[in-house]
Amino acid sequence: MNLSKITRAMIFPLMTAAALASLSAPAYEKGDWLVRAGATTVSPDESSSNVFVGGTDLGLGVSVDSSTQLGLNIAYFYSPKWALELLAATPFSHDIELQGVKLINAKQLPPSLTANYFFNDTNSAFQPYVGAGLNYTLFFDESFAQSSRDAGFSDIDLDSSFGITAQAGFDYMIDEKWLVNASVRWIDIQTDATFDLNGAAGSVDVDVDPFVYTLSVGYRF
Numbered sequence: 001m002n003l004s005k006i007t008r009a010m011i012f013p014l015m016t017a018a019a020l021a022s023l024s025a026p027a028y029e030k031g032d033w034l035v036r037a038g039a040t041t042v043s044p045d046e047s048s049s050n051v052f053v054g055g056t057d058l059g060l061g062v063s064v065d066s067s068t069q070l071g072l073n074i075a076y077f078y079s080p081k082w083a084l085e086l087l088a089a090t091p092f093s094h095d096i097e098l099q100g101v102k103l104i105n106a107k108q109l110p111p112s113l114t115a116n117y118f119f120n121d122t123n124s125a126f127q128p129y130v131g132a133g134l135n136y137t138l139f140f141d142e143s144f145a146q147s148s149r150d151a152g153f154s155d156i157d158l159d160s161s162f163g164i165t166a167q168a169g170f171d172y173m174i175d176e177k178w179l180v181n182a183s184v185r186w187i188d189i190q191t192d193a194t195f196d197l198n199g200a201a202g203s204v205d206v207d208v209d210p211f212v213y214t215l216s217v218g219y220r221f
Contacts, residue, residue: 002035011086027121032077036173036181038216040071042092042110051098054200060098062204067092071214080121085131087112087185093138096193096206106142110135110187110212112165115134116124123165125173130166137161144195152198161208163188165212171218186211 019094039187048061071091075085088111114133120126139158169183189208 011069023036027079027123028077028083028118030077030079030126032083034073034075034083034179034218035221036071036073036075036179036214036216036218038214039068040089040182040212040216041066041215042094042210043069044094044208044210046209047138049205051204052166052200053197053202062103062206063097063100063208064208065095065097067094073214073216081118083116083118083129085114085116085133087114093182098101102142102145103148103153104142104156104193106156108137108139110137110189112136112185113185114165114167116167116184118120119127126170127173128168130168131185132164132166135161135163135189137163137187137191139191153195153202154212155194155196155204159192159196161189161191163190167212169214174176175218178188179220181214181216183214184210184211185214 011206031058032117043066044064051058051060051062069090071089072087073087075083077083080202087177090159091107091109093105093107096106112133112135114131115129116125116129118127118129138160144153159169165185165187167185169181171179171181187210189210191208192205194203
């Protein structure tokens with residue numbers, strides 16, 4: 001885990017938003033609901049074990065590419081400064097590569113539940129926050145690329161993952177109901193991949209550990 005990269009990525013949106021001028025807008029209140037939707041990019045900061053086949057270390061690891069989809073989240077304020085947020089999205093699709101060659105394609109859904117703390121309790125349009133919570137990532141529709149199948153790869157399976165998540169972001173109120181949002185979060189995602197290569201059992205462990213960037217529009221109820 002690269003703590004310096006995580007820290008820089010989480011502080012950036014707050015520093016950027018701090019330069020915006022404040023407008024008069026009602027602060028959040030207990031019982032408020034927010035619904036946000038927009039573009040979400042999952043950018044893996046992965047590390048990988050070497051690939052093993054039949055107990056033999058091939059001396060090579062794998063890499064995971066980024067994916068952008070529609071991100072959705074719902075937040076409920078149980079006090080003026082604290083909110084519970086549920087992150088959802090349409091499925092992300094990732095290519096897993098070996099030495100730059102596509103080996104596997106897999107889809108995943110990373111629902112996350114965080115408790116977010118909002119710093120401003122004044123009537124400010126700028127509402128920065130930080131949050132932490134838990135994530136469950138489900139991998140599905142795993143498949144080998146045709147070239148991999150031709151080479152004898154089969155029976156791919158990626159384990160689901162359960163871990164922690166942290167985020168920083170801000171809402172900027174356009175009026176009493178509408179807002180724009182930017183956030184970055186880090187998610188602890190680990191998966192063990194097992195497969196078969198010409199009758200020999202294979203495996204590789206991958207710490208995906210992505211940064212997740214979101215730019216969205218929201219509505220306050």
